[in-house]
Amino acid sequence: MSRWLTEAVPRGRVAAFRTLIYLFVAADLVVFTPWVRTRVAVPGELYQPLLVGRLLPLPTPTPAVVAALFWALLLLALLAATGRGPRLLGWAVFALYFEWMIVAMSYGKVDHDRFGLLVALAVLPTAGRARHGDPTRSEAGGWALRVTQIAVICTYFLAAWAKLRFGGLDWLTGSVLARAIIRRGTELADLIASVPYLLLVAQFGIVAFELLSPVVFLLRERWRLATVGFFYSFHLVTMATITISFAPHLAAMTAFLPLERVRPVVWARRLFSRRGRDATRPAGAAPALAGQASAAGRPDGP
Numbered sequence: 001m002s003r004w005l006t007e008a009v010p011r012g013r014v015a016a017f018r019t020l021i022y023l024f025v026a027a028d029l030v031v032f033t034p035w036v037r038t039r040v041a042v043p044g045e046l047y048q049p050l051l052v053g054r055l056l057p058l059p060t061p062t063p064a065v066v067a068a069l070f071w072a073l074l075l076l077a078l079l080a081a082t083g084r085g086p087r088l089l090g091w092a093v094f095a096l097y098f099e100w101m102i103v104a105m106s107y108g109k110v111d112h113d114r115f116g117l118l119v120a121l122a123v124l125p126t127a128g129r130a131r132h133g134d135p136t137r138s139e140a141g142g143w144a145l146r147v148t149q150i151a152v153i154c155t156y157f158l159a160a161w162a163k164l165r166f167g168g169l170d171w172l173t174g175s176v177l178a179r180a181i182i183r184r185g186t187e188l189a190d191l192i193a194s195v196p197y198l199l200l201v202a203q204f205g206i207v208a209f210e211l212l213s214p215v216v217f218l219l220r221e222r223w224r225l226a227t228v229g230f231f232y233s234f235h236l237v238t239m240a241t242i243t244i245s246f247a248p249h250l251a252a253m254t255a256f257l258p259l260e261r262v263r264p265v266v267w268a269r270r271l272f273s274r275r276g277r278d279a280t281r282p283a284g285a286a287p288a289l290a291g292q293a294s295a296a297g298r299p300d301g302p
Contacts, residue, residue, distance in 0.1 A: 005146050006139040011130035012260035014141035015083055018090075018130065020259065021120050022081035024251040025097055029074050032247055036104045040066050049106040061103045069103070072096060083130065090125030097121055112155060116252030119151035120144075133263055148255040153213050155249060156231075160210035172203050180242045189241035209234065216256075228256045 040061045047060050059065055073096040080089035098121075101114060127144040163171045177199040181189045192198055216227045231253060235246050 005143055007142045007146065008137035008139045009142040009145055010260045011134040011136050011138050011141055012132055012263075013258060014127050014138060014144065015130035015132045015134065016259035016262060017120075017145065017255060018083060018086070018124055018127070019081045019132075020254055021117070021124065021251060022077045022093060024117070024248070025077040025093060025121070026074055026081070028248065029070060029077075029100075032245075033100070033104055036100060037066055037070060039103065039107055042107070047106055048108070050102055050110070053102045053106055058099065058102065066103060069096060069100060073100060083132075086127065086129055087125045090121070094118075094121040094125065112159060113246040113249040115155050115249075116148060116152040116255075117248040120148040120252050120255065123147045133260065135260075145255045148252055149217075152249065152253050152255065153216065156210040156213035160207050163207060163210075172207060173200060174203075175199075177203055177242075184243050186241055186243060192241060224256065225258075228253065 040063050044060045049058065073093065076089055076093050076096065079085070080093050098118065101118065105111065123144040127138065127141040130138065130141060167174070167176075178193065181193050181199075185193070192202075213231075216224055219227060232250065235250055239245050
C-alpha cells in the first residue's frame with residue numbers, strides 16, 4: 001500500500017499540476033466565486049459557520065476582512081503558480097482558500113465539488129520543488145497526486161452513498177433529474193426529458209457510475225486515462241443539460257493526467273524562435289536552400 005501511495009511521478013508533472021491548481025484558485029476568485037464578496041452585505045446573524053469555523057477562532061466576515069482575504073489570496077495564488085516558495089506560498093494559499101470556502105459555505109449551502117481541490121491545496125506544499133519538464137521522479141510528488149486522486153474518487157463514491165442514505169431507492173426511481181431540468185435545464189435537457197424513462201435510466205446510471213468509480217485505480221494506465229476521459233465527458237453532459245460545472249473538481253481531477261507532456265511555455269518559445277528565424281532570414285534564402293537541396297538529391301547526368 002505504501003508503495004502505491006508514493007508511486008514516483010516526474011517532477012514535471014507535479015510542476016504542471018501545481019501551476020494549474022494555483023491558477024485555478026486565482027480564476028475561482030474572479031470567475032466562479034466572486035459572489036462571496038457580496039455575502040458580507042447581509043446581516044452578521046445570518047452567518048452560521050461550518051463546524052470547522054466554529055472550532056477555530058475565525059472572525060465573522062466583514063467587508064474589510066473579505067476584501068483583504070480576496071486580494072491576499074489572489075496575489076499569493078499567482079505567485080505560487082510560478083513554483084517559487086512551494087512550501088511557504090503553498091501553505092499560505094491553502095490557509096487563505098480554506099477560510100474563503102468557510103465564508104462561502106456558511107450561509108446555508110455547501111458544495112461538494114471543492115473537496116478534491118482543497119485536498120490538492122493541502123498536499124501540494126509537501127511535494128517540494130519541481131520544475132516544468134523535469135523527468136526526475138519524485139515519491140513526494142507522487143504521494144501528493146495520489147492523495148488528490150483519492151479525494152476526487154471519494155467525491156464520487158460518497159455522493160452516491162449520500163444519495164442512497166438520505167434518498168434511498170426513491171432517489172433512483174423518483175423525479176430528481178426532472179426537477180433539476182425544470183429548475184435549470186437547457187434545450188438539450190428538454191430533448192432528453194421527452195424520451196420516456198430515459199431520466200430514470202440516467203439516475204440508475206449516475207449512482208452506478210459513482211459507486212464503481214474506485215475501479216479506476218485497478219486499471220492499467222491506458223484504460224485509466226480512458227476512464228478519466230469518461231468522467232470529464234459526464235461533467236460535460238451535466239453542464240450542457242443542467243448547467244452544473246463542477247469546475248473545482250475537474251481541476252483536481254487533472255491529478256490523473258500526464259500533465260508533463262503539456263508544455264505550453266516550451267511550445268510558445270519554439271513558436272516565437274521559429275518566427276524570429278523566419279523574420280531575420282534574407283528574402284529568397286529559403287527557396288535557394290530548397291533548390292540546393294533538390295539539386296543535391298538529383299543524380300548527375302541524363
